[in-house]
């Protein structure tokens with residue numbers, strides 16, 4: 001029989017009480033100060049945890065807006081004709097949906113929110129290497145977001161998130177200028193975060209935390225950061241060139257001015273293909289954490305997973321042409337790009353096999369984060385296989401720019417990245433807020449999202465291979481049934497999402513206090529007390545003596561629990577005062593590490 | 598859902614389709630098997646190793662090089678097979694036979710124009726002979742477009758600064774849809790064309806009459822042109838909003854122009870709007886109607902004007918009053934000059950008279 005959830009386990013309330021007598025939760029540190037002061041404290045914080053949360057709130061807003069836009073699009077597509085919106089409005093909807101989801105949500109999502117919050121703790125560090133730069137990245141991101149709002153106020157744009165020229169050289173007026181400038185700006189946020197993480201991972205690992213003991217989430221973020229730093233400048237420059245072409249009529253992409261539209265596509269995908277790895281690699285990292293923790297088993301093929309992330313990141317720069325098989329590039333380039341696309345698909349496949357194998361002889365605990373992790377395996381496999389399908393040159397001639405491609409990238413980006421993000425969010429929620437979410441509602445929502453997602457997007461795959469082109473405000477009557485199914489699915493999906501929003505917000509106020517390590521997770525961020533020492537995460541720099549997933553050595557490293565998981569039922573003595581100098585927690589850890597060595 | 602097709606693929610009507618379909622289904626079934634393998638393994642492991650007590654421990658597992666090698670090597674072989682197959686088919690799709698019949702295709706916002714070797718041109722209506730390779734040489738006059746015929750499994754982007762091409766050999770007579778698959782602005786989704794596959798004889802006689810039967814009345818001619826010239830992509834007949842004003846009730850009503858003036862939409866006005874769309878923009882619409890209609894012949898214009906008349910109460914009355922039963926009287930009615938007098942019911946000018954020096958391009 002499955003054991004009770006941590007939120008209902010009796011000791012957790014005692015654990016929560018600790019917050020009041022010993023430590024103060026980092027979120028409540030300034031609770032006695034006036035409101036404006038607390039707002040100011042947030043705005044000027046250089047604490048990676050708070051910056052991560054601020055990103056979280058901003059990302060949630062973007063995700064909500066972009067999600068509502070998507071629901072509106074699906075409403076319009078309930079019937080073949082133009083019912084709800086005029087063509088132009090629909091075209092603006094899909095453009096804003098794409099721009100917001102890709103550039104302002106998926107690209108920053110996992111690194112900026114969960115990465116910021118978790119990375120330093122997983123490394124046993126006090127903060128990221130450049131805390132002020134970290135705050136600057138956040139404000140740059142916000143500036144980009146405000147410019148996007150500006151673009152919408154200027155009348156919006158309808159170029160699609162890909163901004164293909166020459167349509168984008170004269171359509172849309174100033175909104176296009178402002179939007180492209182916004183992408184230029186947010187690019188810097190991405191670059192700075194990447195730089196920050198690279199330096200942090202190289203320089204701030206706790207003693208004993210060698211590269212092959214690093215949690216795989218760190219490896220994922222490391223690979224992502226490389227891509228962010230190397231690829232993002234290209235989109236920045238491309239956007240600047242587009243702006244110059246529009247304002248000064250310099251012919252770069254517009255044939256009317258002597259430019260070449262295909263050049264834009266090369267530039268655009270030279271960033272945007274690597275960008276899909278910016279989106280998915282951190283997700284891979286989270287899935288490794290979740291599979292390990294909830295199977296209580298080391299990740300099968302640790303080295304293969306760690307190194308393949310880096311390999312994918314680098315090879316990812318060499319496949320951009322697979323977006324242009326029918327655009328007019330030469331057949332030779334198309335063939336080379338197709339071949340490399342497969343080579344990069346294989347490591348992704350191997351990762352899936354490794355994650356499945358991780359469950360072998362494990363002890364599998366189906367909590368909400370694990371449900372998302374399993375959803376990921378299911379959906380990402382479909383996404384990867386459809387990726388292989390569109391990578392087949394002759395087949396892509398038929399499938400390119402149809403709903404099949406739309407289905408493919410939703411399976412990888414939503415079924416992959418977003419599932420990983422949700423899994424990670426639930427997993428680290430107790431750490432971030434000090435509260436447990438409602439596990440039952442969590443499971444219901446995960447099921448709704450999974451079912452709704454498949455109804456919505458599997459129909460896309462069939463629509464596409466039947467010949468339904470993408471970005472169509474109206475469509476041929478023969479596609480009506482599948483479009484309707486997809487729209488109904490989007491309601492289930494949307495319902496699941498709003499349920500998540502609801503119970504997460506609810507838990508922040510009314511949720512049960514979380515214990516130090518509700519999942520009996522093995523990585524460093526779970527080894528300290530709850531609430532965690534503030535502001536520096538650890539009383540003393542931890543000394544690491546084992547690999548990230550050495551569960552057979554786990555008892556020594558989870559002071560908050562008995563090493564058995566399921567709610568960390570053994571209490572650990574915690575010093576009465578929070579001044580940390582004589583930190584019993586740290587001493588205890590040191591004692592444990594001595595024992596184990 | 599679609600006769601002649603399968604669950605996944607639409608009906609197939611070209612020699613390339615079977616090649617692409619078999620490749621599609623090969624990858625599809627390989628994917629289904631791999632996917633089923635992953636899911637079954639997952640479900641089995643979840644059930645077999647479910648946590649029964651919170652003290653459950655994992656067991657140490659030796660990683661097996663052999664297993665890892667298997668799941669690296671097998672997929673690699675599989676994708677290499679698919680790659681080679683895919684690229685050979687791609688070459689086939691990309692290279693037209695040298696004896697292919699060539700048709701020029703122009704994509705413009707938001708219609709397709711086709712020009713045949715004998716100079717005939719049509720809009721939104723492509724006719725091709727069956728069992729004969731056809732090569733479309735394509736270019737665009739504005740932004741990117743992409744020419745896609747699902748039933749033939751061919752697609753290629755259409756660019757403003759160079760020619761691109763697709764070729765196919767249709768195998769089944771019938772009418773198929775061509776769609777634009779590169780986003781090109783407001784009416785992207787209405788930028789479609791009908792592809793009619795006919796046997797060689799029918800095709801040739803169609804080509805001779807440029808698609809319009811010689812005994813058609815002006816209204817019938819106008820109706821054919823309405824579709825053939827792509828008027829229907831922007832102008833509706835049922836009053837619904839489009840990129841351009843609807844034709845329903847257009848004739849004879851007071852048209853508001855963008856410059857604030859009001860004119861009566863008479864035959865003159867309509868003629869002028871077709872020949873020089875930019876000279877009088879209806880209020881609330883953009884100046885985007887292609888100027889290329891200036892090359893329509895007098896006969897074609899007559900047909901269109903008559904057809905537009907047919908769409909309004911007043912025009913129908915006029916056509917009737919003119920006793921529009923025979924070809925010549927209908928033409929006279931359509932070509933007549935309207936003075937703008939609301940009460941005017943009968944044609945007042947000689948057939949074929951040119952309304953003004955400006956509109957006259959003869």
Ligand code: HEM
Nearest residue numbers: 276279280322323345384387388390391400401409412413
């Ligand atoms: C096995 C791995 C993958 C392969 C082989 C693959 C292959 C491809 C190919 C060939 C295309 C172009 C299809 C076309 O436009 O006709 C494509 C499109 C796309 N893929 Fe993937 N892909 C893979 C994984 C991913 C991942 C992990 C992501 C993102 C997280 C992703 C995101 C996208 C997006 C966004 C597009 C479409 C972009 C657009 O046209 O708007 N793919 N993929």
Ligand SMILES: [Cu+2]
Nearest residue numbers: 273276322323
């Ligand atoms: Cu790509």
